[in-house]
Amino acid sequence: MRLKISLPFVFLLWLVTNLAYAAVEVTDDSGQLVHLAKPAQRIISLSPHLTENLFATGAGDLIVGTVEYSDYPAAAKQIPLIGGYNQLDIEGILALEPDLILAWHSGNPLAQVERLAGLGIPVYYSEPRSLAGVSHELRQLGRLTGREATAEQAAQAFDAGAEKLKKRYAQQREVRVFYQVWEQPLITLNGEHLISEGLSLCGGVNVFADLKQLVPVISREAVLEQDPEVIMGGGIKEGEGEKDPAWLIHWQKFTAMQAVKANKLYFIPPSLVQRPTPRFLEGTQIMCDKLQQARNH
Incomplete structure (x- = not known):
């Protein structure tokens, strides 16, 4: 047939x-x-x-x-x-x-x-x-x-998750934050960086947002002058420092800083916020939780 x-x-x-x-x-x-x-x-x-x-x-x-x-x-x-x-x-x-x-x-x-x-x-x-x-x-x-x-x-799904975070923390008190990207040299990020936008969703204010470079090298004195309420940072190296808060420990000797006096030093797993991927929302949620903890402290 x-x-x-x-x-x-x-x-x-x-x-x-x-x-x-x-x-x-x-x-x-x-x-x-x-x-x-x-x-x-x-x-x-x-x-x-x-x-x-x-x-x-x-x-x-x-x-x-x-x-x-x-x-x-x-x-x-x-x-x-x-x-x-x-x-x-x-x-x-x-x-x-x-x-x-x-x-x-x-x-x-x-x-x-x-x-x-x-x-x-x-x-x-x-x-x-x-x-x-x-x-x-x-x-x-x-x-x-x-x-x-x-x-x-x-x-x-990513867009919806970002919008959900934005609505959840829109009315929260702003918290001034220093975010550390690297230790030697000391590196942070400006307001154009994705991490800075993530902080903003949580009601965080990047104290170095106005710097021109995306990931500027700064001095420790500049951080002391800004006197942030919160210090956040990752580990020694992505993949190896996912649970290593060593950088934060280095700040503990600066006892005059707000963040140190109130023990508002928070570790953020670097791969969750330093990679522009869907998991960035997981990292942002951790940052939001830490900032809420700082508000309630």
Whole structure:
């Protein structure tokens, strides 16, 4: 018996097949237009936050290589490493035959990334610096990988979570906060940084918001002069310092500071707030809880 296939069915099959391999164009965070002949199938991720965001969009299975500290979710630990975010193994990357490289614009060695782009590998530069930037990146990665539906769900959930936090803490008393990013040299962040926006959701005020640099180096004297009500900071190194409050201990000798006198020194797991990913809301909730604790103290 011969199977009859109708013309509408043939057309539908052709349409679905071609849509699956349709060309993709997106503009990355550097303003560059990225063109793919079809959704990416072999991706190199050059930052832990990009690895995490790919998994959030349902495209983690497309990653063929990533960098050190790409440790979330657990499946990310099984991906071959091609160096660190600040030093890449070019030969190792080429051997993996990627059809897309996701790069961290301010964190990766641009000369090495540009060399890869010069070899004809499409590069998407990531630099989300706001809550809206995180959900935007999720949607962009969804387009690049053909996982739009999952990416849209992740983006909507993130936006809804941010709005929920905003409403919950909108009427709380403002608390002046010094957020420490690094110890030597002493580094903080200005008001344009994502962490600063997270603090704002909680009713926190970044005492160094007006500085021009995104992650400025400051003096200990500058912190003493600001005399914040709260000091927050992470560990020694992301991935190794998730439970290490050593930086905070260094402030305890400055007993004249408000934060020290009232013991308002709070540890924040760095991977939850220093990566622009959906888990940033978990880190923001911790910051909100600490600020509420400071208000009630």
